[in-house]
Amino acid sequence: xxxxxxxxxxxxxxxxxxxxxxxxxxxxxxxxxxxxxxxxxxxxxxxxxxxxxxxxxxxxxxxxxxxxxxxxxxxxxxxxxxxxxxxxxxxxxxxxxxxxxxxxxxxxxxxxxxxxxxxxxxxxxxxxxxxxxxxxxxxxxxxxxxxxxxxxxxxxxxxxxxxxxxxxxxxxxxxxxxxxxxxxxxxxxxxxxxxxxxxxxxxxxxxxxxxxxxxxxxxxxxxxxxxxxxxxxxxxxxxxxxxxxxxxxxxxxxxxxxxxxxxxxxxxxxxxxxxxxxxxxxxxxxxxxxxxxxxxxxxxxxxxxxxxxxxxxxxxxxxxxxxxxxxxxxxxxxxxxxxxxxxxxxxxxxxxxxxxxxxxxxxxxxxxxxxxxxxxxxxxxxxxxxxxxxxxxxxxxxxxxxxxxxxxxxxxxxxxxxxxxxxxxxxxxxxxxxxxxxxxxxxxxxxxxxxxxxxxxxxxxxxxxxxxxxxxxxxxxxxxxxxxxxxxxxxxxxxxxxxxxxxx
Numbered sequence: 001x002x003x004x005x006x007x008x009x010x011x012x013x014x015x016x017x018x019x020x021x022x023x024x025x026x027x028x029x030x031x032x033x034x035x036x037x038x039x040x041x042x043x044x045x046x047x048x049x050x051x052x053x054x055x056x057x058x059x060x061x062x063x064x065x066x067x068x069x070x071x072x073x074x075x076x077x078x079x080x081x082x083x084x085x086x087x088x089x090x091x092x093x094x095x096x097x098x099x100x101x102x103x104x105x106x107x108x109x110x111x112x113x114x115x116x117x118x119x120x121x122x123x124x125x126x127x128x129x130x131x132x133x134x135x136x137x138x139x140x141x142x143x144x145x146x147x148x149x150x151x152x153x154x155x156x157x158x159x160x161x162x163x164x165x166x167x168x169x170x171x172x173x174x175x176x177x178x179x180x181x182x183x184x185x186x187x188x189x190x191x192x193x194x195x196x197x198x199x200x201x202x203x204x205x206x207x208x209x210x211x212x213x214x215x216x217x218x219x220x221x222x223x224x225x226x227x228x229x230x231x232x233x234x235x236x237x238x239x240x241x242x243x244x245x246x247x248x249x250x251x252x253x254x255x256x257x258x259x260x261x262x263x264x265x266x267x268x269x270x271x272x273x274x275x276x277x278x279x280x281x282x283x284x285x286x287x288x289x290x291x292x293x294x295x296x297x298x299x300x301x302x303x304x305x306x307x308x309x310x311x312x313x314x315x316x317x318x319x320x321x322x323x324x325x326x327x328x329x330x331x332x333x334x335x336x337x338x339x340x341x342x343x344x345x346x347x348x349x350x351x352x353x354x355x356x357x358x359x360x361x362x363x364x365x366x367x368x369x370x371x372x373x374x375x376x377x378x379x380x381x382x383x384x385x386x387x388x389x390x391x392x393x394x395x396x397x398x399x400x401x402x403x404x405x406x407x408x409x410x411x412x413x414x415x416x417x418x419x420x421x422x423x424x425x426x427x428x429x430x431x432x433x434x435x436x437x438x439x440x441x442x443x444x445x446x447x448x449x450x451x452x453x454x455x456x457x458x459x460x461x462x463x464x465x466x467x468x469x470x471x472x473x474x475x476x477x478x479x480x481x482x483x484x485x486x487x488x489x490x491x492x493x494x495x496x497x498x499x500x501x502x503x504x
Contacts, residue, residue, distance in 0.1 A: 024457040026394040027328045027365025029066040030059050034089040035073035041092035045102035058375045060115045063390040067112045068186050071105050072123040074130050079105035085137045095137030109181050116440050116463045118183040121176050124190050125169050128156040153196050160228040161206030170239045177243045184248040191229050192281040225281040237292040246435040246489045248294035252330050253284045255300040269317040271309045288323035295325050297367045301332035303349050305342030322362040331366050337379035354389050364397040392457035398491040407438045407488040413498040422471040435489030440465045444483040476503045
């Protein structure tokens with residue numbers, strides 16, 4: 001009851017202010033999945049490039065600043081790999097090379113960065129096939145080492161209990177991080193498979209061989225399984241750091257860590273559903289406490305008022321149990337915009353969810369599932385974001401736990417007439433390949449009597465990786481001040497920037 005009245009008060013007194021404001025820093029991600037998506041296999045490489053450009057343009061129009069793209073859906077590759085075969089979801093047949101030797105991930109990384117959008121390479125670590133109808137190509141690792149896999153339901157998985165499987169998964173991660181200019185490695189919620197009633201996940205052999213060596217007794221299989229996933233997460237972290245320390249590691253777990261009734265100390269959430277810790281053997285909070293991951297995006301896909309797993313209860317629980325790294329919320333688009341607000345049934349859940357998310361001190365953004373529904377504007381979601389909640393650009397919150405120093409300001413800021421128009425130009429201060437130096441720039445504009453406030457996102461005219469900006473010249477009678485700041489790969493921004501006054 002207290003929560004109800006608190007939220008009601010927030011809604012009544014802040015809705016007007018909220019609709020006109022937004023944070024300057026906010027993670028705004030979109031998940032783009034390829035598993036069980038058949039459209040790509042029907043496209044030529046040229047058609048796919050055009051499709052990706054339209055997709056990214058649409059996401060950029062919604063001020064999305066991070067693309068989380070599924071590049072390894074089922075032990076195959078939506079990119080050029082010498083380790084795993086080409087994905088069936090790319091060409092229709094696993095192992096079939098795309099025409100023109102096209103590399104989708106290389107193209108997407110480049111196009112995302114052109115729009116100053118991060119690219120997070122999304123991998124599913126253990127899944128090999130999603131359905132018995134899937135056909136593995138003859139070169140697949142499954143046929144070389146069938147003893148390293150477990151069949152469960154109508155799927156096949158790497159056995160998480162085998163050290164050689166952890167080593168193999170890390171080799172895939174290392175290959176991606178080394179060869180592609182990605183910003184993060186991303187895992188979703190699939191660790192040990194979602195349980196099937198009446199069916200056993202048969203890891204008897206690996207348990208019999210490795211459990212006792214690792215200090216687990218015969219009645220500690222659940223603890224042993226959790227430890228297997230813990231070891232993978234830690235090893236992936238060290239793998240990334242050993243290649244490119246600025247590349248982050250993020251995970252989007254199932255929305256419930258543990259139900260309160262399942263925890264002896266009552267530390268779980270007031271929910272009643274499947275659990276990361278007990279059912280998927282994913283000890284998510286341990287990973288955040290150890291600093292093995294840089295960000296967490298729990299998939300809180302339910303609506304407020306949903307009794308088994310209330311969105312509001314879970315958002316507050318994760319906020320209270322953040323530990324280290326960043327915390328964002330995974331938002332289900334359909335259940336957000338097609339479900340009525342249980343306080344105000346005349347509107348959908350979006351306003352209340354956004355109010356809550358931005359009121360929680362440890363939550364620093366959202367990720368939208370699935371990103372395709374932003375593109376299709378399901379129930380007006382894109383309209384709402386563009387006109388209100390993501391009206392202005394936003395910088396991704398700084399990963400100061402990785403690097404906590406500001407880059408240097410730009411040099412030689414000037415405004416000049418060129419054959420292309422009136423151009424604001426500057427020089428980069430530092431080497432572009434150094435992640436601690438300037439990687440992109442924020443351009444602010446202030447009218448003659450406007451307060452110079454770099455914390456106001458409404459004053460941002462663009463965020464760019466170029467070292468120039470075409471000024472919107474009119475009749476040359478109105479005075480403006482432009483300020484250009486530098487931002488490094490960790491999203492640390494210069495404090496004051498360089499200013500230039502112009503008449504437009």
